[in-house]
Amino acid sequence: MEEVMALSEPEQNTWINRPEYSEVSEDRIVIVSDANTDFWENTYYDFSHYTGHVYGKETESDFTFQVRVKADFSALYDQAGIFIGGTETAWIKAGIEFNDGQPSIGCVVTNNNSDWSTGLFPGNPGDFWMRVTSKSDVIRIQYSIDGKNWPLLRLCTWPGTRKRFIGVMCCSPKRKGLSAEFTEILLTTPLDSDLHDLS
Structure with missing residues (x-):
């Protein structure tokens, strides 16, 4: 993919809920989570949380965003991955989350209420x-265990406005100190591959 904009350029980017500790360089972003941080809206738990950490930028263009994530998940609901934001009640997060005693791959699509698949x-x-x-209004989310093969994780419609905030995400609802490292960051024009093309 041809890189069209670098997420790690500080002058072009901003935070949703900047953490107490972070590192941003040309090719690496590190987020260490504050306590009681999460993104969730209503479903099952009947609470609204918009306290997780995201570093990224706004865009009104179509795009493909790709990143490598390294993190040491150990506490319930530890999570790190990617985030697409519209408003506090219209957003998507996807990545690894620690639940049921092990890390799981998942995605939450929120449009006033959160819809979680894991x-x-x-x-x-x-x-x-x-x-x-x-x-357009279609979101395709993929994951990879090797950076080469990319199975489909979620296909959905975008719940927000044309302007989206895209970035890397880290949360820890039950503790402080989840460290997540983000590298190999690419934000490009959108891929035009077949839905089941794994490349």
């Missing part, structure tokens, strides 16, 4: 890749 992760949860492609 399943067992077949690779090393401490080192994985995420990719999201946005074309």
Whole structure:
């Protein structure tokens, strides 16, 4: 993919809920989570949380965003991955989340209420890749265990406005100090591959 904009350029980017500690360089972003951080809206738990950490930028263009994620998940609901934001009640997050005693791959699509899909992760949860492609109002989310093969994780419609905030995400609802490292960051024009093309 041809890179069209670098997510790690500080002058072009901003935070949703900047953490107490972070590092941003040309080719690497590190987020260490504050306590009680999460993104969730209503469903099952009857609470609204918009306290997770995201570093990224706004765009009104179609795009593909891809990143490598390394993190040490150990506490319930530890999570790291990618985030697409519209408003506090219209957003998508996807990545690894620690639940039921193990890290799982999952996606939450929120449009006033959160819709969570999750399943067992077949690779090393401490080192994985995420990719999201946005074309018109369609969102395609993929993951990879090796940076080469990209199974489909979620296909959905975008719940927000044309302007989206795209970035890397880290949360820890039950503790402080989840460290997530993001590298191999690409934000490009959208891929135009077949839905079941794994490349």
